[in-house]
Amino acid sequence: MxxxxxxxxxEATYLTTENAWxxxxxxxxxxEQHERMRQYLFPEEVIEYLxxxxxxxxxxxxxxxxxxxxxxxWKNLIARQETGKVKTIEEFxxxxxxxQCSPYTVEIERMVKxxxxxxxxxxxSLERTLFERLYETLRKCNTLIxxxxxxxxxxxxxxxxxxxxxxxxxxxxxxxxxxxINSENIxxxxxxxxxxxxxDAFTEYLRDFIISLQQTSLNIEFLLQNMDQDLLxxxxxxxxxxxxxxxxxxxxxxxxxxxxxxxxxSWDSLKTWFLGKDGxxxxxEMLQDKTxxxxxxxxxxxxxxxxxxxxxxxxxxDYLHLAGWFSTFDELDEAxxxxxxxxxxxxxKHIFAGVKKSEDIYVDIWDEVPTTLSVKPRIRQYRxxxxxxxxxxxxxxxxxxxxxxxTKKEQEQKILQQLxxxxxxxxxxxxxxxxxxRKTLLAWLGKALGNKNQIAKIExxxxxxxxxxxxxxxxLRSKDGELQMPNFEIEFLDKE
Numbered sequence: 001m002x003x004x005x006x007x008x009x010x011e012a013t014y015l016t017t018e019n020a021w022x023x024x025x026x027x028x029x030x031x032e033q034h035e036r037m038r039q040y041l042f043p044e045e046v047i048e049y050l051x052x053x054x055x056x057x058x059x060x061x062x063x064x065x066x067x068x069x070x071x072x073x074w075k076n077l078i079a080r081q082e083t084g085k086v087k088t089i090e091e092f093x094x095x096x097x098x099x100q101c102s103p104y105t106v107e108i109e110r111m112v113k114x115x116x117x118x119x120x121x122x123x124x125s126l127e128r129t130l131f132e133r134l135y136e137t138l139r140k141c142n143t144l145i146x147x148x149x150x151x152x153x154x155x156x157x158x159x160x161x162x163x164x165x166x167x168x169x170x171x172x173x174x175x176x177x178x179x180x181i182n183s184e185n186i187x188x189x190x191x192x193x194x195x196x197x198x199x200d201a202f203t204e205y206l207r208d209f210i211i212s213l214q215q216t217s218l219n220i221e222f223l224l225q226n227m228d229q230d231l232l233x234x235x236x237x238x239x240x241x242x243x244x245x246x247x248x249x250x251x252x253x254x255x256x257x258x259x260x261x262x263x264x265x266s267w268d269s270l271k272t273w274f275l276g277k278d279g280x281x282x283x284x285e286m287l288q289d290k291t292x293x294x295x296x297x298x299x300x301x302x303x304x305x306x307x308x309x310x311x312x313x314x315x316x317x318d319y320l321h322l323a324g325w326f327s328t329f330d331e332l333d334e335a336x337x338x339x340x341x342x343x344x345x346x347x348x349k350h351i352f353a354g355v356k357k358s359e360d361i362y363v364d365i366w367d368e369v370p371t372t373l374s375v376k377p378r379i380r381q382y383r384x385x386x387x388x389x390x391x392x393x394x395x396x397x398x399x400x401x402x403x404x405x406x407t408k409k410e411q412e413q414k415i416l417q418q419l420x421x422x423x424x425x426x427x428x429x430x431x432x433x434x435x436x437x438r439k440t441l442l443a444w445l446g447k448a449l450g451n452k453n454q455i456a457k458i459e460x461x462x463x464x465x466x467x468x469x470x471x472x473x474x475x476l477r478s479k480d481g482e483l484q485m486p487n488f489e490i491e492f493l494d495k496e
């Protein structure tokens with residue numbers, strides 16, 4: 001006997017244990033999101049969903065965290081630490097997790113749901129023929145309700161069941177297989193060199209599925225968009241008639257209105273899955289994007305493994321092949337040509353030219369003035385010859401430059417004195433000034449604003465304070481232009 005038969009299935013503990021109603025609700029939400037190809041969920045999403053039920057109004061985040069930890073111990077959930085968006089060390093220490101339901105949990109929940117609603121099946125694959133079979137069944141369904149001869153209720157019921165049977169298999173199998181490909185274990189296996197042997201088979205399998213999806217999905221969307229609602233309700237009426245003919249032992253009779261509503265909702269789900277709703281992407285487009293992303297991810301893993309393998313590979317065989325190739329040449333020129341292709345050009349010459357004299361792009365190079373270069377000998381003993389020269393006395397030039405600078409500063413001070421109103425320079429009241437005066441005032445302004453107290457010491461040794469009068473904007477006019485600036489004042493402080 002198999003030893004597994006003697007081991008308890010801890011994953012099924014949540015169905016009968018104390019507080020099973022909480023655990024079942026949590027895992028049912030994980031399962032439903034898994035069916036929508038959302039494998040990982042954060043606790044914030046789960047608590048937001050649970051708070052929509054009246055029974056969970058007093059349910060807290062601490063209680064949810066305790067339940068999630070218990071489900072992880074029972075192997076119903078797989079916890080994975082989220083480190084991608086951590087901003088502080090404290091957040092990293094808190095170990096923020098996201099959770100994924102385990103394969104056992106998916107199977108158990110699917111089994112439980114199949115007991116609640118009979119007819120579900122399980123399978124994890126991307127069968128490209130499912131789209132073709134679904135399209136053929138939808139086309140047959142459209143033919144039945146538009147033909148002149150009215151079909152039987154049983155025939156319409158059988159085609160209707162085939163449509164949703166293929167649809168259920170499509171969404172369940174694709175969701176399971178995408179989750180399988182994106183699971184952590186498979187990602188770890190993709191990082192091993194053994195993955196290279198299966199890479200082509202995986203890629204071809206996914207690519208065939210994408211091609212079948214693209215070729216058939218447009219036809220399915222066309223049928224769904226052009227389906228007449230009156231004919232659709234007529235077809236559903238025949239399906240309900242057949243369901244009511246089936247003998248049942250239950251005392252409660254089926255309600256035709258409720259059945260009509262359920263079948264219309266099922267049809268609406270089918271349309272939403274293929275066509276989308278309210279401007280959102282359809283599940284078909286999301287499936288196509290996820291499959292393409294899986295192919296790209298596999299290709300990246302294979303490329304990295306190939307590069308790693310290539311870097312460690314010895315090139316001895318390549319060099320021996322090149323050596324044999326060189327030995328077959330009788331002429332040296334032929335060997336030089338092969339060497340230039342394999343190894344590149346040896347002893348390249350770098351040409352230096354001076355500054356371009358003209359910016360005209362149509363000037364030819366022979367129209368430019370040639371550049372003359374003095375080549376120095378490349379020997380250690382070479383030294384350039386220098387001639388001794390007398391020291392020049394620039395005292396007179398220095399005094400002239402100093403006097404010119406002091407005169408200029410004195411003139412600037414006189415102009416600034418004329419611009420002062422009391423012990424202030426009010427920018428809003430200034431007349432048109434020189435460009436140099438504007439530069440001096442703005443330099444003082446920037447120097448003071450760089451300090452916290454907005455006080456600075458200028459070149460003359462005086463202290464100034466910058467004050468903003470109000471929040472308005474003024475225009476400072478100078479001979480070289482106008483400047484829009486805030487309404488500032490410069491106040492000269494006492495020496496104390």
